[in-house]
């Protein structure tokens with residue numbers, strides 16, 4: 127009489143899958159390191175910034191594992207519990223619906239609330255597209271000057287969550303803001319004199335970079351999951367031809383196929399521009415400097 131009923135077996139399998147999923151995420155940081163506050167960053171650029179500001183005074187973990195596209199993150203039970211217990215969760219409302227739903231208002235810091243946002247991009251003919259549940263473009267981290275503003279606010283939030291180390295958080299926030307301000311100056315100077323101002327990108331992630339440095343972004347798709355319509359592809363091809371675009375930008379977590387087809391059609395090359403939605407080989411600053419180098423070549427900048 128020890129036969130397991132089929133229903134039970136299914137339940138056990140589902141449970142094991144759930145455990146396996148959550149184990150890949152933030153890991154087990156329960157009551158880690160001698161009472162330091164637990165701080166959760168939703169995905170990479172926020173992890174980088176939070177680590178800069180937290181320094182040795184808080185234990186920072188990231189929800190989105192390296193190599194995982196953050197927009198469609200699903201949370202396991204263990205991660206949901208961690209989110210409820212964290213002293214502070216740093217996220218950007220509109221990037222990850224699962225995180226937006228799971229954070230509690232009093233212990234969450236929405237980085238988008240710290241900066242001036244720009245409207246979400248939209249293409250005619252893509253009605254019903256609802257990737258981001260907010261009306262603004264959520265990719266705020268691709269403008270170093272806005273990320274510098276976030277650093278200051280994050281320092282204040284960490285200081286409030288852990289008053290014993292308030293000054294240290296504020297000092298490190300000021301240092302991070304300084305480094306980001308320097309990066310912003312490099313971009314301003316590096317992109318000041320270019321033959322082209324048009325960025326044709328695989329997914330519309332670079333709106334803030336375009337906004338800050340007076341470039342024009344033309345995204346093939348709004349989000350990495352959507353296949354562009356033939357109509358959208360021919361619109362972008364026509365635009366790329368008329369503006370003399372020489373490079374179509376792709377990104378590491380998205381298949382370059384569509385961009386390659388488009389590049390072939392308009393006689394352009396492809397190059398990788400990193401939207402930093404996942405951990406790069408170096409860190410935020412070095413990956414952004416690589417992006418600047420790529421942009422300067424593609425847009426034929428001379429200054």
Ligand SMILES: [Zn+2]
Nearest residue numbers: 197265331403
């Ligand atoms: Zn994105």
